[in-house]
Amino acid sequence: MRVPILKQGSFLIATVQEALNDQDLHRLQNELSEKIGRFRSRGVILDVTALDVIDSFATRTLCSIADTTQLRGAKLVIVGIQPDVAFAMVQMGLTLKGTETALDLEEGLELLTLKTQESH
């Protein structure tokens, strides 16, 4: 399932709709990387509110999307990790070290605005 990527000012917003497979995640990574260049985006929000499970595979993929975004010169914020999902991740020993997170889209946009102003 394709992840829609919206452009909002100097940011991109990608909303994950349901559990993604390998290919979807790979495509998302490539599309974000390409769109950051095309729109000269300074920040990306990855909304994972719809994910009911984030396992070790999904964690690795999120980290790799964060790394790619950073290498392309934009900041990434992951928003919407559900309370039960966060609890399960901690039990598993999974972390998103080095990746910014925010409660929801609103908080995420606020954080990105702050982060991208800092770097000017």
Add this chain to the structure above:
Amino acid sequence: MSNATGVPINHEGDIISARQLGRELSIEAGFSGSDLTLIATAISEVARNILTYAKRGEILLEVVHLQGRNGIAIIAKDEGPGILNIELAMKDGYSTGKSLGLGLPGAKRLMDEFDIASTAGIGTTITMKKWAP
């Protein structure tokens, strides 16, 4: 596992099917809230393990009963290459695939019971159980 429901694991979409069925049976067994997510995550890990190392296999799910308690039993079976060193495979951060190495040890932490039987060249069977509060 007389009343077990089997979910064949042949491609990525099957992981999601196994998770969904696991959730439904867990509700039936009396689990709720965050336990459902813990169980679904553990199923995801063992199903992913089948795809990564054996390419195909099966997840068996069943509501089980013991001394007046209900629980969920999950059996992940494959006829893949087998796990050569189980002790090493259960170590945090160890992986022969391109993963974080937290899948199986992580799944163990999410469940109450966890057992791996594996023979090189024959396959692997992981049995996990969680008891409802």
